[in-house]
Amino acid sequence: ARGRVGGSLLLLGAVACLAVPLADGAAKTALLAVGFGLGGSFATVAATTVAELAPPARRGGALGTMNATVTTAGLIAPAVVGSLVDSHGAAGYQTAVVLSGVLLLLGALAAFTLIDPARDALRPSV
Template identity: 35%
Template sequence: MLRPRRLVVASVPTLMAGRILLGAAEGPAASMSMHALYKWLPPERRALPSALQIGGAALGTLIAAPLVTWLIALAFGMVAVTIPLHYMTTAEVVPPAQRGAVFGIVAGIGTLPGLVAPFLTGHLIDTADTPAAGCTTAFLVAGAVMLMAGTCALTAIRPEQDARRLGLDVRPQP
């Protein structure tokens, strides 16, 4: 398995620096490549290369977006992908005046497992007959908690119903 320390983009500052450099190069890239095409080719032969250049940029984004998301998930864990989605989903159903308080509660509840899980896992390993049995029990407990939380979320979360109840605009977006 590929470990995060082996990745070049295994730190947030490196990721930010790469994104800044990409943005600085990406801005003038389309106009510079189009300018080069117009200098190299006569007017009657510019249509296909121009279309390929524009289509290639869109195709590159189509391929790179899932790939970069996968690399971020690999380098930083799935939390780096799911936390922004969690906040976006919450923002859809919470009125703007209450979002700050709700995000604070969500952040507090979200960090609680980071305090409880190491203690509980250590306790399960220490009280088991063997460390392997304790790890197995801890793994099964974590799986059961995730299964219960997922089931609760699937049965309780209804964004459209909550938005209607709160009087928010629920028209489908095109």
């Protein structure tokens, strides 16, 4: 359920972001809200998945590593979007949304294929 539910959230977010160039007005705003809202909601699924899979002695480190990795996007994204806007003007914002959609799609594919707590629970812990 974690991989499929989380992957579905990311997939729906990706579809919404990738559809932004096809929409106008209020529909564009709604797609942005749905795309980034559903994509962001995966954090809840990710935290519970990491907590379930990590051995108790390493749970805090695993959650901290996940948090550090995820929040790095907060450092990188403004520079990337700023660069896109500098080079493409206002169209750079739409390019950034499409790029976000592609990243959400890659995350969805990874979630569908890599998250399997039942399988991972059978692996010996190191």
